[in-house]
Amino acid sequence: EAQVTQNPRYLITVTGKKLTVTCSQNMNHEYMSWYRQDPGLGLRQIYYSMNVEVTDKGDVPEGYKVSRKEKRNFPLILESPSPNQTSLYFCASSPTGVNQPQHFGDGTRLSIL
């Protein structure tokens, strides 16, 4: 089954404790992207990757890192999480970019205390 898989689905942690949210897709897509969704603010792009060679910042990259060592995986790294990063996070992928339908994961709900 074609899918985008995020792990974990839920996480409660404390300020300053490094964490990684994994994202994996099995559709051989080049393009992957991370979003956060907050009440009243909607979905905002954090980082995107056009392919394993190209990764760049979205609208709200502060406090986040990503890596794209292989095509299928695009982990989101919070080196020193803070309470303002409490949010619902989504990973998405598509064959080559936003000019095609996006496939989203089911989301990761992070709570930073």
Place this chain on the structure above:
Amino acid sequence: KQEVTQIPAALSVPEGENLVLNCSFTDSAIYNLQWFRQDPGKGLTSLLLIQSSQREQTSGRLNASLDKSSGRSTLYIAASQPGDSATYLCAVGTGANSKLTFGKGITLSVRP
């Protein structure tokens, strides 16, 4: 900076009604416009994608139109059903095929 607006934030209609959801955007330099559906506790599901050169797309009971010059799109849902209850988001593609800017969504409730 591109801004995408969806009004109203919530809508409740009786089953069987035809309805229109609106989306507006401030910068007409877009690659495409996409409509998504989001169910509680789930990710987004792509419903329709309209390329910038197109005027509309149809899938089953759904029809989406795009007017780039006026910065507007509509999602038409025919003969609404309770199963259509969800949040509907529109997003415009910009930034050299790299960026999606989302509206905040319209939460639709279809009453039996």
